[in-house]
Amino acid sequence: MSRLSPIASLLPDSLRQHLNALYARYRPGSTHRLVRRLCAGQGIEIGPGKHPYGDRGRTEYLDKHTDNKDGTRSPDLVAEASAIPRADASYDYLIASHVLEHCQNTLKTLHEWLRVLRPGGTLFLILPHGDRTFDRHRAKTTLAHHIEDLAKLTDEPDRSHIEEIELGWSANENFALEKREYERQWGAAMWDWDFRFANDVIHFHVWTQDEIVEVVRYLGMKLVYVAETMPDRPDSFIVVARKAL
């Protein structure tokens, strides 16, 4: 369904799809209702940015960044996603939308998220779909890669993905358009890798719901809900799982 004016039919397909995706992106809707249905009690949202999913009254917001385009203006906790300054089992649910791909050590981060969840607590993940973003020509990240990362990565920036990321982007048929859009949002600094590392604007890993289901099963979690496409955010998918009792 297009929300663009009739003149949109004159635009090239790729541009029209891109604009439709932008319009659809933050319309509040079914995902917020799903979050309310599956996330009872008190929780935390990691990196809510400008578009939180967790109800403000019963959700703590955590972000490492408060002053860049994507950051959260007044988070309750200013902290790294993989080092949450809270006791074990503090929360009934943890929501993270478009955050895990920015964390270089996926399993370290997920272990931390599980630590702060109570047994039976809910992990609600919204993630960019590897076939429907600017990462669509990059290989999907395997569970074996995350296991290797956990064993070898330190807290130093993991630069090992840079070449593969740039190769993937350069294969995009409408890369010039995507590049302009990111420059509009972030400025030319976007193409400086040091800036990107400092601001955590790197997609280290690429996945679909299938790879994430494998990861949460590996962590012993029970799957609750999987959606390949979000109706109100077409570039994304959802995986919801519960921590073992």
Ligand SMILES: C[S@@+](CC[C@H](N)C(=O)[O-])C[C@H]1O[C@@H](n2cnc3c(N)ncnc32)[C@H](O)[C@@H]1O
């Ligand atoms: C792409 S934005 C997503 C914003 C919003 N959740 C959404 O769905 O549009 C990523 C968010 O996670 C935060 N973030 C990224 N990496 C982080 C990290 N390692 N630790 C804490 N917050 C991080 C960013 O500052 C930002 O608020």
